[in-house]
Amino acid sequence: MGKDSAVELEVGHRTVRISNPDRVYFPARGETKLDLANYYLSVGDGIVRALRERPCMLHRFPSGVSGDKVHQKRVPHGAPPWLSTVRVHFPRYGRHADELCVTELAHVIWAVQMSTVEFHPWNSRRADTEQPDEWRIDLDPMPQCGFDTVRRVAHVAHEILDELGAVGWPKTSGGHGMHIYVRIKPDWGFSDVRRAALAFAREVERRAPDDVTTTWWRKDRDPTMLFVDYNQNARDHTIASAYSVRGNPEGTVSTPITWSEVDDVDLREFTIATVPDRFAKLGDLHEGIDDAVFSLEPLLEWADRDEREGAQDPGEDA
Structure with missing residues (x-):
């Protein structure tokens, strides 16, 4: 040719x-x-x-x-x-x-x-680009974090999703980590979806404290840990699709x-x-993903609880 x-x-x-x-x-x-x-x-x-x-x-x-x-x-x-x-x-x-x-x-x-x-x-659609219909769980290993840790944390996330009644759709990232997608009702804006994602990440951290961090600043993270990147749900943040x-x-x-x-x-x-x-x-x-829609209300209740107990959020722009 x-x-x-x-x-x-x-x-x-x-x-x-x-x-x-x-x-x-x-x-x-x-x-x-x-x-x-x-x-x-x-x-x-x-x-x-x-x-x-x-x-x-x-x-x-x-x-x-x-x-x-x-x-x-x-x-x-x-x-x-x-x-x-x-x-x-x-x-x-x-x-x-x-x-x-x-x-x-x-x-x-x-x-x-x-x-x-x-x-x-984006995690929203053209009918209303300001109302996401997809919650993204990004399991992002730090440089010295092995994939066995990603596997363990994925199972912890799956366990919590089952308890919530949410269907998670896993995929490889194409890099070193794993993503899990959840269809959600498009009833909330980006800030609420991110807030719910942070509450979920904190729960994963509680159950796997030796493997998981939600520390936002990269310089402050243990390089052997896995970061649950809740900020991938912030407005205009994107990750590679399935x-x-x-x-x-x-x-x-x-x-x-x-x-x-x-x-x-x-x-x-x-x-x-x-x-x-x-x-x-x-x-x-992922063929059935659009048929398994979850309400973020339980996670937003977790977020309320965490904030009452003094949990801090570094902010979307951190």
């Missing part, structure tokens, strides 16, 4: 042109831009479900993941007229942006054509798993080369 060649992909009823399809994006195994597009085609139902109707920040790598990364909020001029966007506001800066809002797989493949590797959606590829040489994927897989999962096994076959066999393990 010549370096100036292009291919056209049929995506539903759209045709999406992929330029420079043979450009190497992932040097560990030589996967190309076209390999990336084909990966997203193979997990189409899953990636669209994860992104559907959410404002989405794009992490673009125009020269492949060994080159510079571009954080793109605004859809550029010249995008096709069939592309869906949603306007979001950034009050602190007095600005707004029209971000990609995926409603069909062609939108994802267009983003790949624009050199997007990672998809980072089925998003990550921008590393191996092309690892943030992959949904079952709770029974937590003890044996190997993060390195989930890549753009392996996840398509897994998806073909298992389907989307």
Whole structure:
């Protein structure tokens, strides 16, 4: 394939042109831009479900993941007229942006054509971008924290979710940690969702004090501990979606798993080369996520209790 060649992909009823399809994006195994597009085609139902109707920040790598990364909020001029966007506001800066809002797989493949590797959606949807419908539990290991600790803490989180009557949907982060998503009623703003997430994190810390910290300042954390990052629920904070590829040489994927897989999962096994076959066999393990909706009221009661007992919050901007 010549370096100036292009291919056209049929995506539903759209045709999406992929330029420079043979450009190497992932040097560990030589996967190309076209390999990336084909990966997203193979997990189409899953990636669209994860992104559907959410404002989405794009992490673009125009020269492949060994080159510079571009954080793109605004859809550029010249995008096709069939592309869906949603306007979001950034009050602190007095600005707004029209971000990609995926409603069909062609939108994802267009983003790949624009050199997007990672998809980072908001936890709210375009019907009301100020009312989140997703609570995100981010199990973030510190540099000297092993993955066995992540496994133990995931089980503690699962235990608490069961006690609350909430359904948690785990996935690998594509990096070193794990994420758990919970669908919630869109009845609260970002501050309340974050406050509920902090109350949950504190409960995990109480039950696993040797493994978990909620200390906000990184410099103050024990490097062997796991941080439950409640601030991922703050306004305009995003993390890689389910089925998003990550921008590393191996092309690892943030992959949904079952709770029974937590003890044996190997993060390195989930890549753009392996996840398509897994998806073909298992389907989307997050398929039922929109049917299991949780009310944050019990967690907000925990937050009230913690504050009465003197618990301090460093604040969203800390």
